Amino acid sequence: MEISVPTQSFQWTLPIMRAGYAGRGIVYVVVAGLSLWAIFRGGEAEGTGSAFSTLTGAPFGWVLLALIVLGMAAYAIWRVLDAAMDLEDYGTDAKGLIARAGMVVTGLIHGAIGVLAVSLIIGASRSGGGIEQAVAAVLQMPGGRWIIAFAAICTLGASLYYLQKALRRTYRDKLRASHFTRNWDWAMRAGVASQGVVVGVIGGFLAMAALxxxxxxxxGMGQAFDWLGQQPFGQALVILLCLGLLGFAFFCLVNAGYRIIPRIAEPGTESLGELLKRKARAAT
Incomplete structure (x- = not known):
């Protein structure tokens, strides 16, 4: 017998979700915004670590870093809660369990971003190269190459997930219908696709490291910018990608305000996807 849990039982998770998505949006605003600023001043696009380091010398930079720490902690907690309580109703079949496991991994990754921001706030020295240093440590383990290869496959899979999400616009089913979400759908779509490109390049790097x-x-993201910059019309590609990542930041911020959580949403809540399908049927 299935036990129905009142939506009010999970309402306390909503502020955590909103803070988490807002923090995630701030991270992408910082990375993409500082990268564009650097390019326009004759420099190069920056990765996450470099962008955070730049903030330490900027007015109110510590405030932004503190907000990022809080946001990343909230996002990590939200993803773990989401997976454990199945708040998005993925279920317990194989597909659902894989999706929920992916949430936990995503939460841990964003928790690590928060740790990076904390290290800069407290003035801890950074001796390593982030992903490169972590990969070096794993490669020294028995079966390390296989572990990195598996990580590469998962990362490339995440890239395909983002790209198909943008292509099919399935993210609409998770957003509450409103005049705002409908009018800005194009920006969110571009942002999700751009995230897919970045994640795909990072997955390619991991695959080469394994091979x-x-x-x-x-x-990571900094190396992805460097690689794109070396391609024909490289600087234009990097600028377009940075603009797209600003779109992904916007997508995260929209999720903070409009995301539908199935086990919390009020009955009858209409998603953006449902609204557009209804209007399409009415027009035929």
Missing amino acids: RADSAQAG
């Missing part, structure tokens, strides 16, 4: 057993092949 060559060389941690120097791995890299």
Whole structure:
């Protein structure tokens, strides 16, 4: 017998979700915004760590870093709660369990971003190269190359997930219908697609690190910008990607305010996807 749990039982998780998505949005605003500023001043796009380091010397930079720490902590907690309580109703079949496991991994990754911001706030020295240093440590373990290869497959899978999400616009089913979400759908779609591109490049780096057993092949967002910059019309590609990541920041902020959580939402809440399908049927 299935036990129905009142939506009010989970209402306390909503502020955590909102803070988490807002913090995630701030991270992408900082990285993409500072990268565009650096490019326009003749410099190069920055990765997450470099962008955070830049904030330490900026007016009110510590405030932004503190907000990022709080936001990343909230997002990590939210993802773990979401997976444990199945707040988005993925279920307990194989597909649902994989989706919920992915939430936990995503939460841990964003928790690590928060730790990076904390280290800068307290003035801890950073001796390593982030992903590269972590990959080097894993490669020294028994079966390390296989672990990195598995991580590469998962990362490339996440990239395909974002790209198909943008192509099919399935994110609409998670957003509450409103005049605002309908009018800004194009920006959110571009943002989700851009995130897919960045994650795909990072997954490619991990795959090369596994194939060559060389941690120097791995890299994060900064290395993704560098690689794109070396391609034909590289600077234009990097600028377009940064603009797209601002779109992803916008997507995160919209989620903070309009995301539908199935086990919390009031009965009859209409999603953006449902609204557009209804209007399409009415027009035919």
